[in-house]
Amino acid sequence: MEGDVVQMGAYIGAGLACTGMGGAAVGVGHVVGNFLSGALRNPSAAGGQTATMFIGIAFAEALGIFSFLVALLLMFAV
Amino acid sequence: MASEAHGAEEGGLVFHPMDQFIVKPLFGDGPIAWYTPTNVTLWMGLAVLAIIALLVLSTSKRAIVPSRGQSIAELAYGFVYKMVEDVAGKDGVKYFPYIMTLFMFIVCANFLGLIPMSFTTTSHIAVTVVMAMAVFLTVTILGFYLHGASFLKLFWISSAPLALRPILALIEVISYFVRPVSHSIRLAGNMMAGHAVIKVFAAFAAITAIAPLSVLAITAIYALEVLVSFIQAYVFAILTCVYLKDALHPHH
Amino acid sequence: MATETHSATGDGLADAVGVDTHAAADAAPGMPQLDFSSFPNQMFWLVVTLVVIYLVLTRVALPRIAAILAERQGTITNDLAAAEDLKAKAVEAEAAYNQALADARTEAQAIVAKAKAEIQADLDVAIQKADAEIAAKSAESEKAIAEIRAGAMDSIKVVATDTAAELVAVLGGKADDKAIGSAISDRLKG
Numbered sequence A: 001m002e003g004d005v006v007q008m009g010a011y012i013g014a015g016l017a018c019t020g021m022g023g024a025a026v027g028v029g030h031v032v033g034n035f036l037s038g039a040l041r042n043p044s045a046a047g048g049q050t051a052t053m054f055i056g057i058a059f060a061e062a063l064g065i066f067s068f069l070v071a072l073l074l075m076f077a078v
Numbered sequence B: 001m002a003s004e005a006h007g008a009e010e011g012g013l014v015f016h017p018m019d020q021f022i023v024k025p026l027f028g029d030g031p032i033a034w035y036t037p038t039n040v041t042l043w044m045g046l047a048v049l050a051i052i053a054l055l056v057l058s059t060s061k062r063a064i065v066p067s068r069g070q071s072i073a074e075l076a077y078g079f080v081y082k083m084v085e086d087v088a089g090k091d092g093v094k095y096f097p098y099i100m101t102l103f104m105f106i107v108c109a110n111f112l113g114l115i116p117m118s119f120t121t122t123s124h125i126a127v128t129v130v131m132a133m134a135v136f137l138t139v140t141i142l143g144f145y146l147h148g149a150s151f152l153k154l155f156w157i158s159s160a161p162l163a164l165r166p167i168l169a170l171i172e173v174i175s176y177f178v179r180p181v182s183h184s185i186r187l188a189g190n191m192m193a194g195h196a197v198i199k200v201f202a203a204f205a206a207i208t209a210i211a212p213l214s215v216l217a218i219t220a221i222y223a224l225e226v227l228v229s230f231i232q233a234y235v236f237a238i239l240t241c242v243y244l245k246d247a248l249h250p251h252h
Numbered sequence C: 001m002a003t004e005t006h007s008a009t010g011d012g013l014a015d016a017v018g019v020d021t022h023a024a025a026d027a028a029p030g031m032p033q034l035d036f037s038s039f040p041n042q043m044f045w046l047v048v049t050l051v052v053i054y055l056v057l058t059r060v061a062l063p064r065i066a067a068i069l070a071e072r073q074g075t076i077t078n079d080l081a082a083a084e085d086l087k088a089k090a091v092e093a094e095a096a097y098n099q100a101l102a103d104a105r106t107e108a109q110a111i112v113a114k115a116k117a118e119i120q121a122d123l124d125v126a127i128q129k130a131d132a133e134i135a136a137k138s139a140e141s142e143k144a145i146a147e148i149r150a151g152a153m154d155s156i157k158v159v160a161t162d163t164a165a166e167l168v169a170v171l172g173g174k175a176d177d178k179a180i181g182s183a184i185s186d187r188l189k190g
Helices: A002-017 A019-041 A043-077 B039-057 B068-088 B090-113 B125-155 B162-204 B208-248 C004-017 C023-027 C036-170 C177-189
Strands: none
Touching: A002 A019, A002 A043, A019 A043, A043 B068, A043 B162, A043 B208, B039 B068, B039 B090, B039 C036, B068 B090, B068 B208, B068 C036, B090 B125, B090 B162, B090 B208, B090 C036, B125 B162, B125 B208, B125 C036, B162 B208, C036 C177
């Protein structure tokens, strides 16, 4: 019974950790959206900045991956 | 408790979504020693063969007008070369073979991992941590070797107000040491997440009522995963270039 | 663990699909990624793989692709140079053609001018000749006319003298030749 409570907590924690992915989604969307609006204003400069955009996406997404990892750890490894 | 959670009574799933990542010996059931040929060995070997087929066999004709395979090889070469040149600068070009090695391995391993029933070597933290730590140590040692103690100026942002600099330096140091962590977990996490989600939907396909939906979802996620496979390899390589640039030119 | 209903579903599904669930998963901890016993194995094979890829790339693949790209660049440069040469030649040929055309045109113009001059000269000579002839003829004619006129005058004088003498004689007068002659001369002048 006691183990069940711990597991319940772990699962609830895993679910809560998944909200972090929403933040990552917002971040990635923000990066790409701003890139796109800038690129449409100045299309000639857009090509050179694609790499920068991907770096930005990678940084924003890493944090979402961290929350996903926390969720997985809570699910399977705690 | 962990092993308990994976009995046959696992909630709703026919097979466990993480089963695909289990490292198994290729022959027999014995314990896994460091030299045992496992499915890791098999799929890494296949990645090597894929790279040889792509970059060596397809270019064996050395045609002026390239065949399909040769133009893929040339595209890959030009893509990575330009990335290194653009991000790390002209003097980063001599590290191009290392970055090309990492990029080709990750791309091939990711794509091979998308074959059904295959094993994704890059979804393992052990694998990505080795690569990320190799990059981190190389870059750090290279920075100190090239610039000596002045490499530490990377953390001391001289364009910021003096009062802020210690705080910024602290943040920079922390973010510097988080680099290998995020670098490795990003790749492993992306691959793991995608494959696990596909497996979860595959388990739902056993329920007749939602099977068509689940097959559609698998198709959609598979397409996304193809994209992610390439983008993650690209991101890994480009971050390596960024770190390399910091080592070559630590002064902002 | 999960709820009873879920586990029941799970069992049912497992039976339905006939999957032998988790023979391996029971042995491994929850996440295979955190199964530290397999780490040395993975790391070892990863290092082997990376070294092999590195050797293949640096010994064979990259130099070869670089050579192919350089060769293609060279070919393209050569072809461009050849094209540039041909273009220069074409321009040259066009200039030569234009030159020939201009030469031919000036020559033609010269010939035309010459022909025109010759014709003009011939024409002038002919006109001159014709003019001279005409002048000679008209002088001759004038002379003839003058002779005729002089002849006619004399005839008229003779006829008039004779007629006047006759008339005077008929009228019964005595013809004075001298008086008649002067009268006729007066009349003819008047």
